[in-house]
Amino acid sequence: MQGIRNIIFDLGGVILNIDYQRTVRAFKDLGFDHFEQLYSQFHLSELFDHFETGKISPEQFLEALQQQAPPHITREQLLNAWNAMLLDFPLARLQILQQLRQHYNLYLLSNTNALHYDAFNKILLESRGIPSLDTFFDRAYFSHIIGLRKPYAEAYQFVLDAHALKASETLFIDDTLPNITGAEAVGLRTLHLPGPKTILDIFKPLH
Structure with a gap:
């Protein structure tokens, strides 16, 4: 951490905690026998990219899912299946963020979408009594709001420029390797955090 003044965190x-397979299973239970294939098709068609960058609305996204669903499936069932991957905010991680903020400027940069945004803030409120992740950061940035997503350089640069941060003094933490590579391309110092490692393993002296 020598020379680090700022830390940019990924969210999921x-x-x-997230589990993509829970969403896969939930859609299969609704009759989507080839959800992984559909998910890949939606990626290729840029549907997810457009949803994560706010170019299409939640209603348009759910309509696209509805067109692929069995006739009896409701919007609420689709929404619940889509949000099934979102699990919990471990208290120890939130406490680490509170401690780190006493020593560093903290930022969040997350690829997400309007439906997940509402859902994980609800989880945070119901489980921890905290209405927004903004509480833990100097500023939180979400792809569907800023119109930019990782691993593209513009997303990282957006955060750096917004706060006049030096990349060489800024650590970026993410569990996805392509996002780490993207961050390194703009000069950020990086930490790849694949499961089962957590930020508790990295910042042990603080807890």
């Missing part, structure tokens, strides 16, 4: 898999 770093602060928020």
Whole structure:
């Protein structure tokens, strides 16, 4: 951490526990026999990219899912299946963020979408009594709000420029390797945090 003044965190898999397979199973239970294939098709068609960068609305996204769903499936069932991957905010991780903020400028940069945004803030409120992740950061940036997503250089640069941060003094933490590579391309110092490692393993002296 020598020379580090700022830390930019990823959200899913770093602060928020997620399990993509729960969403896969939930869609299969609704009759989507080839959800992984559909998910890949949606990626290729840029549907998810557009949803994560706010170019299409939640209603348009759910309509695209509805068109692939069996006739009896409701929007609420689709929404619940889509949000099934979102699990919990471990208290110890939130406490680490509170401690780190006493020593560093903290930022969040997350690829997410409007539906997940609402869902994980609800989880945070109901489980911890905290209405927003903004509480833990100097500023939180979400792809569907800023219109930029990792691993593209513009997303990282957006955060750096917004706060006049030096990349060489800024650590970026993410569980996804392509996002780490993207961050390194703009000069950020990086820490790849694949599961089962957590930020508690990295910042042991603080807890």
